[in-house]
Amino acid sequence: MAGNKCVVYVEPGKVKIESIAYPKLELKEQHRKCEHGVILRVIATNICGSDQHMVRGRTTAPQGQTLGHEITGEVIETGRDVEFIKVGDIVSVPFNIACGRCRMCKTGNTGVCLNVNPARPGAAYGYVDMGGWVGGQAEYVMVPYADWNLLKFPDKAQAMEKIKDLTMLSDIFPTGYHGAISAGVTTGSTVYVAGAGPVGLACAASCQLLGRRW
Amino acid sequence: MIVGDINPERLAQAKSFGCETVDLRTKAELPDMIAQIVGEPVVDAAIDCVGFEAHGHGKGAGEAPATVLNDVMSITRVAGRVGIPGLYVTGDPGGVDESAKVGRLGVNLGLGWAKSLSFTTGQTPVMRYHRQLMMAILNDKVQIAKAVNATVIPLDKAPQGYQDFDKGAAKKFILDPHGLIK
Numbered sequence: 509m510a511g512n513k514c515v516v517y518v519e520p521g522k523v524k525i526e527s528i529a530y531p532k533l534e535l536k537e538q539h540r541k542c543e544h545g546v547i548l549r550v551i552a553t554n555i556c557g558s559d560q561h562m563v564r565g566r567t568t569a570p571q572g573q574t575l576g577h578e579i580t581g582e583v584i585e586t587g588r589d590v591e592f593i594k595v596g597d598i599v600s601v602p603f604n605i606a607c608g609r610c611r612m613c614k615t616g617n618t619g620v621c622l623n624v625n626p627a628r629p630g631a632a633y634g635y636v637d638m639g640g641w642v643g644g645q646a647e648y649v650m651v652p653y654a655d656w657n658l659l660k661f662p663d664k665a666q667a668m669e670k671i672k673d674l675t676m677l678s679d680i681f682p683t684g685y686h687g688a689i690s691a692g693v694t695t696g697s698t699v700y701v702a703g704a705g706p707v708g709l710a711c712a713a714s715c716q717l718l719g720r721r722w
Numbered sequence: 723m724i725v726g727d728i729n730p731e732r733l734a735q736a737k738s739f740g741c742e743t744v745d746l747r748t749k750a751e752l753p754d755m756i757a758q759i760v761g762e763p764v765v766d767a768a769i770d771c772v773g774f775e776a777h778g779h780g781k782g783a784g785e786a787p788a789t790v791l792n793d794v795m796s797i798t799r800v801a802g803r804v805g806i807p808g809l810y811v812t813g814d815p816g817g818v819d820e821s822a823k824v825g826r827l828g829v830n831l832g833l834g835w836a837k838s839l840s841f842t843t844g845q846t847p848v849m850r851y852h853r854q855l856m857m858a859i860l861n862d863k864v865q866i867a868k869a870v871n872a873t874v875i876p877l878d879k880a881p882q883g884y885q886d887f888d889k890g891a892a893k894k895f896i897l898d899p900h901g902l903i904k
Contacts, residue, residue, distance in 0.1 A: 523884050525877065550900070552874075552896050555894075557809075566775065568813060600852060604845055619845030645897055647899045659853060674859055675872070676894075677848075691767035691805035700726065702772050702794055704732035704743070708725060708732075708769075709725075709735060712869070
């Protein structure tokens with residue numbers, strides 16, 4: 509079986525590359541197969557400002573915590589129950605893991621899915637308190653509820669050409685856009701964006717798309 | 723729109739695609755800086771893209787986790803809405819005081835109430851937006867990689883990427899584990 513290099517948290521200010529297990533289509537804690545999941549060969553996986561909170565020691569992340577929740581990849585294996593996503597598809601993975609079945613998912617609140625984290629609503633890959641899912645700053649990663657979670661890019665060649673833009677769809681672009689939408693930004697708005705890190709810049713670009721005045 | 727920060731490199735990045743900027747290291751008050759740009763000390767909409775590790779303004783200002791929330795409330799028009807994609811937590815071992823360690827911050831809710839403001843918190847439900855934004859990218863309606871200064875590095879260089887990002891590099895690091903990105 510192939511290995512799998514992954515970024516892991518060591519101690520405040522320190523991460524390293526470690527060899528972890530190659531992902532399996534299984535839900536370890538539930539002692540069953542994950543037939544609704546897929547394995548991805550990771551094409552692009554971004555470093556997020558929210559990872560920095562863990563790396564600075566500002567969370568209770570334990571040593572060895574795998575990192576990475578901004579994932580874009582190619583499907584290389586599908587579980588028995590995956591109907592619509594196919595091997596070879598290039599896909600964007602929303603950082604929120606969601607089941608697609610609970611009342612929150614059914615109302616579009618996938619950030620607080622009720623079935624993917626025993627500790628609290630909401631889950632993510634490679635993040636403390638977010639359900640124990642393995643991180644995607646790795647060569648390979650498992651994605652559950654694949655038909656529901658994944659966004660397939662329409663054309664592979666076009667996707668690879670624009671991959672540096674499309675990789676932003678897993679988190680920061682929607683996150684910046686959501687900030688703008690939830691603040692009511694629309695045509696002619698005056699807007700103030702606090703913070704010029706990647707999310708702030710993505711939010712500013714979103715405000716441009718939405719037709720702000722200033 | 724106007725983007726505020728204390729990091730000149732990041733402000734320059736915002737300017738590069740047409741944002742107005744305010745440098746929060748200066749002594750000027752935020753509403754005055756806003757007024758110089760839009761002609762009044764308020765905006766229609768404000769977004770906190772910083773979160774709980776926020777720093778106060780001015781030289782030598784330390785961490786002040788409620789600063790950004792209070793800032794954006796002060797400059798949002800009455801009955802306006804505040805978007806808060808910036809992350810806040812229920813536990814922070816490095817919090818500035820006992821309250822901050824459990825996520826209780828000195829937010830000026832009285833001001834927010836008096837101004838009839840609304841707040842949106844929480845993780846972004848990505849699925850609500852990703853297809854539309856994909857179409858905007860594929861049809862060249864937005865240059866998001868350029869806006870965030872997307873910078874590709876190999877997976878093995880991730881520790882360096884984390885360090886550079888932590889120091890405030892105006893870059894969005896993309897790890898490329900299989901060397902597939904041109």
